[in-house]
Amino acid sequence: MYLALFLAPWMMGYALSTLAMNHRMPRPTAFVTERDQPYPNVFEPGTPPRDIARQILADLGLDGAFGVQGPGADGRLTINRQGMLSPRRITYTPADRRVVVERMELETSGFLNRFHRRRGYQQPYAADLAMAVSVDAVIVAMVFWALSGLWMWWEMRATRLWGLACAATGIGIFVLFVVTI
Amino acid sequence: MTFAHFVRRAHLYTGLFLLPWVIMFGVSTIPINHQSPELAEWTRLAEHRFDAPVPASSENLRPLGRDMMNAAGIEGGYYVYRVNPRQVQAGHPRFLAPLRINYFAEERRLVVEQRRFSLRPFLSAMHTRGGYDMGGFWDSVWAVFVDAVCIGLILWIASGIYMWWGLPSTRGWGWIALGAGAICFAVIIATL
Numbered sequence: 217m218y219l220a221l222f223l224a225p226w227m228m229g230y231a232l233s234t235l236a237m238n239h240r241m242p243r244p245t246a247f248v249t250e251r252d253q254p255y256p257n258v259f260e261p262g263t264p265p266r267d268i269a270r271q272i273l274a275d276l277g278l279d280g281a282f283g284v285q286g287p288g289a290d291g292r293l294t295i296n297r298q299g300m301l302s303p304r305r306i307t308y309t310p311a312d313r314r315v316v317v318e319r320m321e322l323e324t325s326g327f328l329n330r331f332h333r334r335r336g337y338q339q340p341y342a343a344d345l346a347m348a349v350s351v352d353a354v355i356v357a358m359v360f361w362a363l364s365g366l367w368m369w370w371e372m373r374a375t376r377l378w379g380l381a382c383a384a385t386g387i388g389i390f391v392l393f394v395v396t397i
Numbered sequence: 398m399t400f401a402h403f404v405r406r407a408h409l410y411t412g413l414f415l416l417p418w419v420i421m422f423g424v425s426t427i428p429i430n431h432q433s434p435e436l437a438e439w440t441r442l443a444e445h446r447f448d449a450p451v452p453a454s455s456e457n458l459r460p461l462g463r464d465m466m467n468a469a470g471i472e473g474g475y476y477v478y479r480v481n482p483r484q485v486q487a488g489h490p491r492f493l494a495p496l497r498i499n500y501f502a503e504e505r506r507l508v509v510e511q512r513r514f515s516l517r518p519f520l521s522a523m524h525t526r527g528g529y530d531m532g533g534f535w536d537s538v539w540a541v542f543v544d545a546v547c548i549g550l551i552l553w554i555a556s557g558i559y560m561w562w563g564l565p566s567t568r569g570w571g572w573i574a575l576g577a578g579a580i581c582f583a584v585i586i587a588t589l
Contacts, residue, residue, distance in 0.1 A: 217561055221571050222578035224554050229582075231550035238527045238543045281589070300589035334589065335430045343588040350585065351430045358423030365412050375409060382413040390417035393542075394492045394523075397535040 219357055226354050233332035241325035247305055247318035251276075255308060255315040269295040272308055272315060281339040298339075300330055401563060408556040411549050418546045425524035428517040437518045439497065439510040445469065447500060447507035451485060459532075461500075462487040469498045469509045474533020490526055490536070492519065 220227075257275065259268050269284040278297050286293040290311055297304040307316045320326065337348045369379045398406075412419070447468050449461055462477030465487045477487040483503050489496040499508045512518065527543045528536070561571050 217557070217567065218570055218574040220554075220557050221561065221574040222581075224558070224575065225579055225582035227550050228554055231547040231554075234527070234543060235547045238529075238540055238547070240528055240530060298589075300586050331586070335426075336432055337430075338432070343585055346581075346585050347589060348430060350581070351426060355423050355426045355430070358419055362416050362420045362423070365409075365416070369409055369413060372409075375406070378410060379413050382410045383416060386414040387417050389542075390421070393535075393539060397491065397539065 220361065223354060223357050226350060229328070229331050230354070233328035236325050236328045237332060241328075243326045243329055244323055245320065245326075247320055249316060250304070250319045251315070251317040253315060253317075255313055258313075259310075265293055268293060268308070269306075272306060273297060276306065276315065276317065278304060278306070278317075279341075281341055281344050298330075298334075300334065301327065303330070401559075404556045404559055408553060408560065412553065415546055415549050418542060421523055422546065425520040428521050429524060433517065435515075435517055437515060438513045440513055441508060441510050442496075443469065443509040445507040445509070446505060448505045449500070449502075451479075451482070451500075451502045454479070454482075458485060461485060463532075465498045465500055465507060468507055469496075471496060471498070471509075474531030474536035476531060490522065490531070492523060492526075495522065 255272065255275070257271070259271070265284045265287060269282055270279075272293075272295060273279050273282060281298040283296045283298065284293060285296070290309070292310075293308045295306040295308070297306060301322050303320045305318045305320075307318075308314075309316075334344075334347050335351045337345065339345075366383075369375060369383075372379075445468055447465065449464055452458055452461060458477045458479060462475050462485070465477070465485070466472070466475050466489065471489050473489055475487050475489050477485065480486050480499070483501065485500045485502070487498045487500075489498075493514060495512050497510050497512070499510070500506075501508070526536075527540050529540050531537070558575075561567060
């Protein structure tokens with residue numbers, strides 16, 4: 217019970233985001249320009265794009281999980297700073313030494329989608345690590361709730377018959393789906 | 398039957414009915430949260446001559462996907478996407494042995510492949526399958542169960558809080574658990 221109360225926000229988030237994804241709720245991707253400024257730093261030729269992106273983000277005070285596209289033919293790099301509430305797109309153009317920072321407006325379906333898809337231990341940032349650990353906690357909790365639920369049901373003799381009917385029906389339908397579709 | 402009794406029974410029986418999905422969504426998150434470079438193995442089943450124009454990037458690919466499915470002799474739901482301007486892939490999701498059809502437009506060639514069973518892709522595919530836009534009846538039935546699990550989760554949270562509130566001796570620790578969870582969640586979301 218206490219574990220369920222602690223993880224209630226995550227479970228609510230996963231339930232709502234799965235509903236949004238299952239119904240393909242549209243995800244607007246409109247960006248608004250936040251900053252358009254000179255960026256005087258110069259990088260040695262051959263510097264890996266991820267290193268350049270990391271430095272630019274640090275210089276802009278936007279350190280955190282990111283992906284990077286490019287460089288294009290003109291050397292342009294597009295950095296996608298994976299913010300949960302307001303993701304940002306940073307475009308660095310070395311030819312004119314400028315960076316443009318654009319922010320995605322917060323809207324519900326996009327936020328739910330980002331929340332649902334945020335996982336893994338690939339990013340070296342504390343918040344991402346905390347999120348990945350919380351996802352593992354949800355995994356353990358879901359299996360634990362299923363098993364402890366079975367045990368608590370079995371302890372209540374009055375519910376055994378209907379409980380057995382519900383469990384057997386659910387398991388039967390699930391196995392049928394897995395084997396046939 | 399009192400309301401509290403009804404809530405307890407509904408919590409129990411819906412939980413037992415949806416138990417396999419709860420375990421599946423939990424276990425299938427493991428390969429997603431702990432990714433591995435392991436690639437799925439595909440076995441070539443057939444190759445066909447096929448010639449159809451590839452729609453422009455802004456156009457709907459589903460009619461082409463339906464033609465590819467028909468040419469491959471596969472019925473049911475499918476997804477379709479553009480691999481590159483000269484290659485389109487349609488996929489027919491099946492839990493144990495999904496199929497994919499690659500159309501190589503320049504070579505006018507259609508290649509049908511089946512994925513060999515492997516635990517990680519099997520679990521990941523179970524986790525990610527959903528939606529009502531695949532065009533297959535059973536895909537929509539599966540999507541209904543995905544919705545049912547989501548609604549079940551929301552109802553279990555609501556009924557769980559109701560049942561917790563009915564146990565006055567647990568309120569103190571319950572508030573601490575609920576508050577700590579909400580704070581941790583808010584901090585993680587705000588800093589990500």
